[in-house]
Amino acid sequence: MGSCNVEDGNQPNCLWIDGPIIVGAGPSGLAVSACLKENGVSSVILERNDCIASLWQLKTYDCLKLHLPKKFCEIPLLGFPEDFPKYPTKHQFISYLESYAKHFSIKPKFKQIVENAEFDHVIGAWRVKTEDCEYISKWLIVATGENAEAVVPEIQGIEKFHGRVVHTSSYKSGFDFKNQRVLVVGCGNSGMEVSLDLCRHNATPHMVVRNTVHILPREMFGISTFEIAMTLLKWIPVRLVDKFLLMVANFTLGNTERLGLRRPKTGPIELKNATGKTPVLDVGALSLIKAGKIKVMEGVREISRKGAKFMDGQEREFDSIILATGYKSNVPTWLKGCDFFTKEGMPRTPFPNGWKGENGLYTVGFTRRGLLGTNSDALYIARDIADQWRLIKGSKKHLQQSQEK
Secondary structure: OEEOOOOOOOOOOEEEOOOOEEEOOOHHHHHHHHHHHHOOOOOEEEOOOOOOOHHHHHOOOOOOEOOOOHHHOOEOOEOOOOOOOOOOEHHHHHHHHHHHHHHOOOOOEOOOOOOEEEEEOOOOEEEEEOOOOEEEEOOEEEOOOOOOEEOOOOOOOHHHOOOEEEEHHHOOOHHHHOOOEEEEEOOOHHHHHHHHHHHHOOOEEEEEOOOOOOEEEOEEOOEEHHHHHHHHHOOOOHHHHHHHHHHHHHHHHOOHHHHOOOOOOOOHHHHHHHHOOOOEEEOOHHHHHHOOOOEEEOOEEEEOOOEEEEOOOOEEEOOEEEEOOOEEOOHHHOEOOOOOEOOOOOEOOOOOOOOEOOOOEEEOOOOOOHHHHHHHHHHHHHHHHHHHHHHHHHHHHHHHHHHHO
16 A cells, blocks of 8 residues: 555545555455455455444344344355354344454445546556545445445425434334334335334234235245255256246245235246345244234325325225335445446346456455355456456566565
């Protein structure tokens, strides 16, 4: 790392980084930093918040647990502690990531919001600007992930509502909604789990189902559904695996369409691979839907001062509204002069080849395959950059030796 001359007098600092600049200190950023270090390559992580894994630490609800067994949620080179449960809690996962950062001596630069990143063809390097510094490097690794910003849909009349409106990124516990009538917009994993948590605190959730949704049991025959699917995919085509999963799901969970939860025509794994839409892994919400404790509602037509009007003509009064409407990538807001990403902020090149762009640009955590995808990205990136790193170091050493002679 070194200083450099800056033409813009308003930019107080300018730093040349010998290794890659990594944007984002979530699991993806930590994973690729550790893999680089293992290959002898230093790096600098820029993180907009004041902690690692800020999505997990600041924007997740208290009752959250990993949806998949811990062995599928490890990042490279260091596993979970053996005494952790099969499905670690949010706090256990955060402690694992903090131990990971400590183990590999990863020390991100916090409160560094990247305002602009662009490749400078004149000097052949990336210029990454934050409020108080400009970082320059031959390599840029985008590790901000698929879930950087909350998605807040436009719903007619919502500004009139007299009660509380929050996104799940601000929801912590159903205790804050005790005894309330709550409209939950969204029926993915977050919508289901928040509705379940609300019931535990004697609230009455009404869950809006705007689209089709696959619901699968978290386990089949005492084994993780995800693990079964991954094992079967080694031997048989994805469509046959989907048929098997749906057959078992219908047998164990029943016909979800009778509850107002219509399944997509495309199977759960095929849909996940194509669109990134994750099937819901049921952890108890479905039984409460069957019992009538979680009400399933059609799409919202309009929000009124006291409640909502629905597509089927019903009207209900609510005390609060929770938007379980997910997250999106924020890459297009700061990465400029580059067409590697779509306007939705995802790599144009599909998995498994979306980890590398041009001019030293890399991405990690955009595979729509969770932490397993992050692992493969991190390993590929580290090897690729390490090869270039060794050539550069070798050339410098050779030049130095020639000059000494």
